[in-house]
Amino acid sequence: MIYFDKLSKYFLTKKGPHYVFKNVNLCLPTDKNIAVLGPNGVGKSTLIRLMGGADNPSKGQIHSPLNISWPLGLQGGLQGSMTARENVRFVARIHGYKNTYPIENKVEDFAEIGKFFDEPVKSYSSGMRSRITFGLTMAFDFDFDILLIDELSAVGDANFKQKSEALLEEKYAKTKLIMVNHSISELKQHCQAGLVIKHQNLFYFDKLTDAIKEYQSTYAK
Template sequence: MIRIENLTKSYPSQIGPQYIFKNLNFEFPTENNVAILGKNGAGKSTLFRMLAKSEYPDNGRVITNKSMSWPVALQTGVHPQMTYRENTRFVGRINNVRSLSEYENKVQEFAELGERFDLPVRTYSSGMRAKLVFACCMNIDFDIYLIDEATSVGDPLFRKKARVSLKEKSEQAGVIMVSHELDQIREFCTSAVVINDGELTYYSDLEEGIDVYMHDANQKKTKK
């Protein structure tokens, strides 16, 4: 269960607060893998970050009894002065991983960085940092994985590996995904939540949700 209660979220601007959501109430289904769809500016990323608790509402709350990953594509929580190994152990501790040494070995093998595992993260490329975050996340068993353009991580071989790993997770646990790639949405999701004018509508049929989303997007283009 993921329940949104009386949630309001706005951002300041020169002409006053710009409301993304106002007194929103909604219950996210967790029995299906869900895509969050909506035109640009609808609030997809904002909602996603609030589900992850990496951003907070002005008022209201998100309630859940599920363990959720951080947004997989975001390189949050990585300390640049610490080594890959030190970061891995830190992530393991805050997520209550039982065997840190086993977890460390799994992450090291998955990320395929060899001896560079003991170098400071500040010496890594953005792709290597993304591998760190992805490998750390995929080796923890969460109830729900928050996926944000995650299969764009790393080189082509690693991206293939990432897709396989995500597919396995999507069959064992819940997935909530934000992506502009409909092929990726169709690969990992079975249902959709469409955001329109600050309201959320759930579609148990993914293709129905995509049709509504595409219709809304085409209407916006026509008005322009």
Template sequence: MITCHDLHKEYRTGHITKSVLNGVDFTINPNDRIGLLGRNGAGKSTLIRLIGGVEMPTSGKVVRKMSCSWPLGFTGGFQGSLTGYDNARFIARIYDKPYSEMRVFVEEFTELGIQLHMPVKQYSSGMRARLAFALSLAIEFQCYLIDEVIMVGDMNFRKKCERAFFEVRKDRALLLASHSVKTVKRFCNRAIVLDDGIATMYEDVDTGISVYEAL
């Protein structure tokens, strides 16, 4: 499981301090598929980055007792001067996965073809998202973090992403930040509503959606 203990996150700009999260507590259990709902600026992406270890909380802690992906669609870890293949090789080394397997998977999933030989800094945002998805899926995590980028690309690619997460990996835990109540209702079994820095867990997805829609 993954547990958030009293998470606080503040950002300071000049003399101004903005508080984004104010004591967030919840647990992601194995097989949980949690929809993370909140208005723009509520802190959904921030919370996912904290859980994924991309950022550190101002106070509180995240305890991970199952393997957790980086936030899907997060491309900040890419080395822009390296090619798509080179970034795949780097990830393969970190997670001790055979590069030959990683390469084949990335080629098939991204459908980027010869563009995988190009430096990532020359990629469009959609191409970078495809590569990020493929690299995340090439490593078998117990929990996946998705920040609303699952709808990237054309219809065929979106269906491929949905199948990869909601069918092939239906036994994995998932935290999905989304504004789409239809997506959350279709794929999630619990919901968190993030408002005013506080996260409230709802065991019934429909109840969580109703609260979110009332905000």
């Protein structure tokens, strides 16, 4: 369960605060993989960031007894001036690992980016970044009850996609996903439940098909 307690989130704009969420109260069940649905700019990534602790609510709070991952996506999480190895070491250390070598090796093997593993992340292509981000998750996922994935699988060649999907599949038993993706087919493949963002609020649907129907009836023109 993830509890949203009177959650509000706004961003300051030139024309006053812009509310993304207003007074959201929700107990989000976490027994199924959840797809987050909404058009661009409605707050999908913000929701993922809030759940992952990368951003703080303006009012209210989110709490959960579960171990939730950081938001896995293309933006953020990796420091551009550091190499992939240094980034991996950093993440391992802040999660309390004293010996970081097994994790470094695992990510290096998974990412398969060769010598670029020891080059600064800012020199990477977006595909290479996503390989590192994905590899990092794979090295830690046995710690997490929930993985937050923000448009991550969108990048990567066929070979890497296949590999990462196989690995995700393998982890399903232990780890649940909360996922943002613009490809409905990919969401259908991974998720069973849906969460629709509308009217600055969250609506949970036990079946993904119901959520997609709601999403289309709300936002389709």
